[in-house]
Amino acid sequence: MTKKEEKNKEQRDLTFNGMTATEWAHHSRSVWKDLPSPKEYSKIPNMDVLPLELLDRLISMYSKEGDVVFDPFMGAGTTIISAIRNNRFCYGSEIHKKVFDIAKFNVENSINLLVNGDYELMNMDAFLATERIEDETIQLIITSPSKPSISKRKKKDENSLDFGDDKYEEYLKNIEDLMRRLYRITKKGGYAVFIVEDYRDIKNNKPYVEFHADIAKKGIKAGYLYQDVIIYDHNDQRGLLLQGYPKIFYANLNHKYIVVLRK
Numbered sequence: 001m002t003k004k005e006e007k008n009k010e011q012r013d014l015t016f017n018g019m020t021a022t023e024w025a026h027h028s029r030s031v032w033k034d035l036p037s038p039k040e041y042s043k044i045p046n047m048d049v050l051p052l053e054l055l056d057r058l059i060s061m062y063s064k065e066g067d068v069v070f071d072p073f074m075g076a077g078t079t080i081i082s083a084i085r086n087n088r089f090c091y092g093s094e095i096h097k098k099v100f101d102i103a104k105f106n107v108e109n110s111i112n113l114l115v116n117g118d119y120e121l122m123n124m125d126a127f128l129a130t131e132r133i134e135d136e137t138i139q140l141i142i143t144s145p146s147k148p149s150i151s152k153r154k155k156k157d158e159n160s161l162d163f164g165d166d167k168y169e170e171y172l173k174n175i176e177d178l179m180r181r182l183y184r185i186t187k188k189g190g191y192a193v194f195i196v197e198d199y200r201d202i203k204n205n206k207p208y209v210e211f212h213a214d215i216a217k218k219g220i221k222a223g224y225l226y227q228d229v230i231i232y233d234h235n236d237q238r239g240l241l242l243q244g245y246p247k248i249f250y251a252n253l254n255h256k257y258i259v260v261l262r263k
C-alpha cells in the first residue's frame, strides 16, 4: 500500500460513510448542476424517474457499504438499483402493481456479478411496509413521493393511500403519519432524504406551494433534525417556457429540493 492509500484507508475507517476527506469536501456543494435531469419514463406516464447518478451520490454521502436503505415510494426502482450496486441492502415499497412489476424487472435486470448488495421489494402501501421493518435498523431513507394532486380526484381504492391522489391538507396529514413511522425505523444518527419539487396551484390562487418546506416541517414534527437542503438544479438541461406571458411573470421551476433530515 502506498502512503496515500494508507492515509485514505485511515480516513475511510474514521468516517461514518467510508469517505476520505477529499471525497467528503467534493460532495459538499449546496447546489448540484452537474447531474442529468429526471426523465419521464415511457412505461409510466407522468412519473419522473431520477437519474442513477443522483441516487449514487446521496447513498455514498449518507450511508456506508453494508448499511440498510429504504425507499417507501420506489417507482421504477432507481433507489434500489443504486443501493444494490453500491453494496447496500435495500427495501422498497410500491403501491401500484403495474409499477411494482416494472421496478422488479428493472432491479432484476440490473444485477450482475460485480454487486454484493441485496434487496426486498414489497408490493404494498408505504405505511404497511414500515410495519415489516424492525425499529432503528435503517441508516438511510431516500425517496421521492408522488406529487400532491392539485385537482380533486377520487381515490381508486379506498383501502389504499395513494399519495398522488389526495388533496393537499389530507396529503400532508398522511405524510405526517408516515414520517412518524419512518422515524421509528431510522437508526440513531441515520438520515431521511426527500427529493421533491415546489409547484404552482394557479387554479386555486396559490401561485407558489412550498412543498419542500412542508415536508421538512413534518419531518421535524416526527422528531428528525432538519439538517440540510440541497438544490438539484437542471436549468441547463431543460429549455425555458414562457410562464404566464404576457400578463404575469413566473419563473421556470427547473430544480428539485433535496431535504435532508437526521435522527
Ligand SMILES: C[S@@+](CC[C@H](N)C(=O)[O-])C[C@H]1O[C@@H](n2cnc3c(N)ncnc32)[C@H](O)[C@@H]1O
Pocket: 047, 048, 049, 050, 051, 072, 073, 074, 075, 076, 077, 078, 079, 093, 094, 095, 096, 099, 124, 125, 126, 127, 143, 144, 145, 146, 147, 160, 161, 162, 163, 164
Ligand atoms: C415519483 S414516483 C417515484 C419515482 C422513483 N424515485 C424513481 O426514480 O423511479 C412515486 C411512486 O410512489 C408510488 N406511491 C404512491 N402512493 C404510495 C403509497 N401510499 N405507498 C407506496 N407507494 C406509493 C407511486 O405509484 C409512484 O410509483
